[in-house]
Amino acid sequence: MLAKRIIPCLDVKDGRVVKGKNFVGLQDVDDPIKLASFYSECGADELVFYDITASAEGRALFCEVLKGVASKVFIPLTVGGGINTLDDFDRVLKCGADKVSVNSGAIANPDLIKNAAEKYGNQCVVLSMDVKKEGNCYKVYSKGGRIRTDIDAVEWAIFGQNSGAGEIVLNSIDTDGVKNGFDLPMLEAVCNAVNIPVIASGGAGSISHFVELFKSVNADAGLGASVFHYRQFSIKELKNELKKNGIEVRL
Amino acid sequence: MIAIVDYGVGNLFSLAHSLDKIGAECQVTGDFKIIQNAEKIILPGVGAFGDAAKKLKESGLDRLILNQAGEGKPLLGICLGMQLLFDRSFEYGVHDGLGLIKGEVRPLYEISKGLKIPHMGWNSLHFCDKNPIFRGLCEGDYVYFVHSYYAKCGEGLSATTDYGGEVTAAVRKGNVYGVQFHPEKSGETGLKILKAFAELR
Numbered sequence: 084m085l086a087k088r089i090i091p092c093l094d095v096k097d098g099r100v101v102k103g104k105n106f107v108g109l110q111d112v113d114d115p116i117k118l119a120s121f122y123s124e125c126g127a128d129e130l131v132f133y134d135i136t137a138s139a140e141g142r143a144l145f146c147e148v149l150k151g152v153a154s155k156v157f158i159p160l161t162v163g164g165g166i167n168t169l170d171d172f173d174r175v176l177k178c179g180a181d182k183v184s185v186n187s188g189a190i191a192n193p194d195l196i197k198n199a200a201e202k203y204g205n206q207c208v209v210l211s212m213d214v215k216k217e218g219n220c221y222k223v224y225s226k227g228g229r230i231r232t233d234i235d236a237v238e239w240a241i242f243g244q245n246s247g248a249g250e251i252v253l254n255s256i257d258t259d260g261v262k263n264g265f266d267l268p269m270l271e272a273v274c275n276a277v278n279i280p281v282i283a284s285g286g287a288g289s290i291s292h293f294v295e296l297f298k299s300v301n302a303d304a305g306l307g308a309s310v311f312h313y314r315q316f317s318i319k320e321l322k323n324e325l326k327k328n329g330i331e332v333r334l
Numbered sequence: 335m336i337a338i339v340d341y342g343v344g345n346l347f348s349l350a351h352s353l354d355k356i357g358a359e360c361q362v363t364g365d366f367k368i369i370q371n372a373e374k375i376i377l378p379g380v381g382a383f384g385d386a387a388k389k390l391k392e393s394g395l396d397r398l399i400l401n402q403a404g405e406g407k408p409l410l411g412i413c414l415g416m417q418l419l420f421d422r423s424f425e426y427g428v429h430d431g432l433g434l435i436k437g438e439v440r441p442l443y444e445i446s447k448g449l450k451i452p453h454m455g456w457n458s459l460h461f462c463d464k465n466p467i468f469r470g471l472c473e474g475d476y477v478y479f480v481h482s483y484y485a486k487c488g489e490g491l492s493a494t495t496d497y498g499g500e501v502t503a504a505v506r507k508g509n510v511y512g513v514q515f516h517p518e519k520s521g522e523t524g525l526k527i528l529k530a531f532a533e534l535r
Contacts, residue, residue: 084496086456086476123521128456154351159478159519179347181519204381206452206480249452249480280454303455333456333476 086333087297087325088128088304089318090282091311093118095164096135098144102309112312116151122311123156126318128333130156131184131252131306134164135227146178153179163211163252167191172199176207184209184252187225190232193242200247208250210243212236214269215256221269228256236269237276244277251277252306255285262288265296265305274301282306290316290324297330336360336532337372339399341389343379343414352518356525358532366398374531375402379414383423383439383483386414387431396432403434408509408534410467416505416512417485425483434510436488445484446498452482457495457503457515465492465506467513469530477503477513477520477527485514 093100093115100118101109112118119130132152134145142165153160162175163184172183183203189195189210200208213228214221214236221236240251253273255266265286274281283296284306293305310316322332336353338346340362353360360376361368369375377399379386390396403409411419420431423439431439443451456476461468479495485502493504495515505512511531517524 084458085453086458088455153347154354157348157352157355157518157524158521159516176345177347179345179351181345181348205482206380206454250454278450279452280450303450 084331085303086128086331087302088282089126089293089321089332090129090131090304090306091122091127091318092131092133092284092306092308094133094135094308095145095148097141098148100312101135102312115148116155118312119152119156122318123158126322126334127158128304129159129161131161131163134162146174149175149178149180161209163209168195169198169202172203172207176203182207182209182250184211186211186213187227189243190223190225190234193246196243196246196248200249205247205249208248209252210240210248210250211252211254212239213254213256214273216269221272224256228259237272240273240277244279248279250280250282252282252284258286259284261286262310264288264292265300267296267299270296270300270302280304290321293321294325294328294330297325298328335372336374336376337369338362338376338378339369339395340364341386341393341395343381343386343389345380346378349376349378349412349518352525352528353532356529356532358528364393364395366394369395369398369402372407374408374410374534375399377409377411377415377418379412379418381414383414383417383425383431384427384429386418387423387429390418390432400432400434403510406509408531409434409511410531411510411512412518413481413514413516416514417483419505419510419512420485421488423483435490435505435507435512437486437505439483439485442482442484442497442501445501449498452480453497453501454480456520457497459493459495459503461493463492463506465504465511466534467506467511467527467530468493468504470526471523475523477515477517477523479503479515481514485512
């Protein structure tokens, strides 16, 4: 049976893994290659890297980091951050990424999803969405959650699937960093609307949040950042608990 | 030396590095001489069947691979590379494969009704035949799959995985091996498989 995936997410800035805390500033966490190897050895099913640098130097450094990780870690790597064109896809794929996630780039140019899927295959294109609740519906935000769009999240997910995205990362702005659990109603709304794998992101604060996620929503994977970076619990502990609850995991 | 056939399809970075990691000498190449001189051949592949089959044919690599496999050289097809070993595929039209193993490649939804497509993630292996590249593995070991089409084997089925039904995970016919999953992305288990292939005699 297909296992539910546990995916640590590494934000990389100027060649280091960083993490925002309480929405102010960024804290230095670790060396990306060291941390990626550690997670891989501890049972992570996949790794997601976001390039959050803006400068050209930072971008070149990110490619070096990615090459370093890809030559040492043999699990799938998804890369996002600043992906706006097919050239951006090319750049990170050549450094060893397996999947490329698009967010603001696809909002600005929705054809990017289709063009990338035709060139690299659906399995390579991940649609990452930052979503916030508004009344009875969910809206998509761009530019790292800073700019509200008029796009409905469920419709955007369906559009992404129909354009050739092979997977969706759903990040809830409402629960992100709150550590009070995943945004189950939002995840459910999107999961029920598409037939491609969905990675839930935003709000993981404890092992029970992951159990709750997989018990109540048809998500394929759970993403976490600070819970893993700050060693609140290990991936192994998390997976053991999931298994105890009858959830299929790779141990 | 293992030749990783480069015919312009997919990302060969991880595959080359995983062979480095297990200490197997390899070369990513489309050069006929190098492939002829290699001890083993890996046929990788990501993307659409039709496009890949066309590229193999246009470069003449299809005939070279058939000839090398015919001489008994170990050949390992990975993912789309495995699918190319079969007679034909029904992915966006009908396309001929290499015909090294009897069978055809069909849409996965025929088996995995109601499940998400692509079949993406870690799934467990169930062995149904002895296969030397699975030396040291245990029943139920997990490997990483990403695919939307499956091989309906006419012969040589050696492992399956469960995704709404039995899905071909690996085939073998003599010196011709194929795996639907990505050993280069399957952690320790995947490295064991590559090592066993590299050490075949």
